[in-house]
Amino acid sequence: MKSILKTAMAVLSLPFISGATVSASEGIKVEHLGTNNTLVRVAGDARYLLLPVQEAYDDATVNVIVDGKLDRTFYVRLAKSKVDYTVPFDLSSYDGHVVVLNIVTSQNRTTVREAKEDACWNNFVLTDSLDVTNYEKYRPAYHHTPLYGWMNDPNGMFYKDGRWHLYYQWNPYGSKWQNMTWGHSSSSDLVNWQHHPAAIEPNGLGSVFSGSSAVDTENSAGFGKDAVVAMYTSAGVSQIQSLAYSTDNGETFTIYPGNPVITLESEARDPNMFWNPDTKLWTLILAHALDREMLIFTSPDMKEWTLQSSFGKGLGAQDGVWECPDLFRLPVDGTDIQKWVLLCNINPGGPFGGSGIQYFIGDFDGKTFTADTDSDGNVPVKWLDYGKDNYAIVSWSDAPDGRRTAIGWMSNWQYAAEVPTKQFRSANTLPREISLFTGTDRQIYAASSPSPELTALRGKVTTVTKSANISRKGKTFALPTENDGICEILVDIDPAKAGPISLTFSNDKGEKSILTYDPKGQTLAFDRRQSGIVDFSQDFPVVTVAPTFSAGRNISLRIFFDRASIEVFADGGKSVMTNLVFPTAPYSTMTINTAEGTAKVKNLKIYSINPEK
Ligand code: FRU
Secondary structure, eight states, X not given: OHHHHTSOBOOOOOOOOOSSEEOSSTTEEXXXXXXXXXXEEEOSSOSEEEEEEOTTSOOEEEEEEETTEEEEEEEXXXXXXXXXXXXEEEOGGGTTSOEEEEEEOOXXXXXXXXXXXXXXXXXXXXXXXXXXXXOOTTSOSSSXXXXXXXXXXXXXXXXXXXXXXXXXXXXXXOSSSOSOEEEEEEESSSSSOEEEEEEEOOBTTBEEEEEEXXXXXXXXXXXXXXXXXXXXXXXXXXXXXXXEEESSTTSSOEEOTTOOSBOOSSOOEEEEEEEETTTTEEEEEEEEGGGTEEEEEXXXXXXXXXXXXXXXXXXXXXXXXXXXXXXXXXXXXXXXXXXXXXXXXXXXXXXXXXXXEEXXXXXXXXXXXXXXXXXXXXXXXXXXXXXXXXXXXXXXXXXXXXXXXXXXXXXXXTTTTTSSOSSEEOOBOOOEEEEEEEOTTSOEEEEEEEOGGGGGGEEEEEEEEEEEEEOSSOEXXXXXXXXXXXXXXXXXXXXXXXXOEEEEEEOTTSOEEEEEEETTTTEEEEEEEESSOOTTOTTSSOEEEEEOSSTTSOEEEEEEEETTEEXXXXXGGTEEEEEEOOOSSOOOEEEEEESSSOEEEEXXXXXXXXXXX
């Protein structure tokens, strides 16, 4: 965070021990103990110590010692030759104490003299205020992002008293995966997010992997009526399941001293629990990751869990580990018929490589989930999103009005750590409503459509075209220019007898993303091979293809552009593609053309988006 370095340093007075030390800043004393071991002493009353990071280097282990006792350990890529950015270490809980960082670096060193040359030692800074002004060109304008640091899975989401709480896998000490902590944001409208302090931090049982939360309205766990109970994976040497609870609406959590509540012999993670009104039991689905199956448990009190069944061995996509499950019931086609949906995130083995979300539709009797089969008696593989960048999707518990609102991590493990941002890494997808519909093959599918709150983002309509004929020559429409061209496009395409119809979004640098509807093939394809910056990973420049459900007829598209993403929802979310793009200048035009014949574009509306709604 460049700007943080400029913030005023607090003036500190500390009687430093003299010797072979370098004073990086007043209040900070650096003492080299060996080739890979340095003490950094911090004193005074500043709120933050800024740690200098260089991403290309390995993690240093930082043991935080207060009054001679080890308070915590975390890992940070301390700068060796240059400082990429700094990350804050919050000192407020150590007021009045000298804090000693016992740092173990992992670089190969032969002499202490060499170690002393590392850029980090002269670049620690004490400050009272953090300047988290965004300096990233590719920070989304209206998607949820962490203020700084790395983020992966959204998790532990619950809705209570009018607020949507969103927790996420967070590294507060750098923009690569490490130090898994539950970051916390909340919103009253799913559009404007408020950032809160970290909710659950790594502790004696390990770092804090993904999980879920539920509001315990009956105090069945004994943590208090309406306590928010979180269950997460403690990832240390083993992966075990732990509880934490909050009696202040999810702001702070107390770790349950009886942890762990579930242990298994092989890797299991991402517990997702919910109250099942049919059985009057807490029900839990847990990813038995390497065994590529889901385990189902029940409990009367969230503490004692009984394994009831397993689901999925040999079923569905199996080319990666199974993670981040979710299990819920929804009406089919808006009728009284209900079906259960089991979300199963898988990595790798997604439809276009890397991460993806498969799901199963079926029945659940409170103990066992049974998947529907197709006409050949097989369990079909179904994907919720046919883009490359929607993973670890799970839903909010206790959402109002029977809604099943979900959000995913808008990236892919193949390249998430390489995308061209530094201050923060990764955004979440737009929130989506999941519903069930019957396809032309009589199978039941899950649709995911943009949450209704998102219409509030609409600014002025810049283009309206009721109906236009489109031929091979094509028609070009201007895209809005304000706020780096962020916009929402609504358009219906009547293919008539035309061949594939393409919407090309481009800028004057020759960069483009192409969305193509092929009515005969009944597919929708998104080509980002020339979309802008694509060379940070060989897995990034690809074409993703979704099946369509419009039988080759009229398709209706809703497309959201943010600074680094394009989310395409066809036919109310029946076909969805979420893809990252990094154009070096915003796309300024949309050209629609056919490969052959004439098609009709109807009800075209382009809204600019106003992120400060
Ligand atoms: C999915 C995942 C989860 C795990 C978390 C760790 O992306 O691998 O299974 O809990 O990330 O950050």
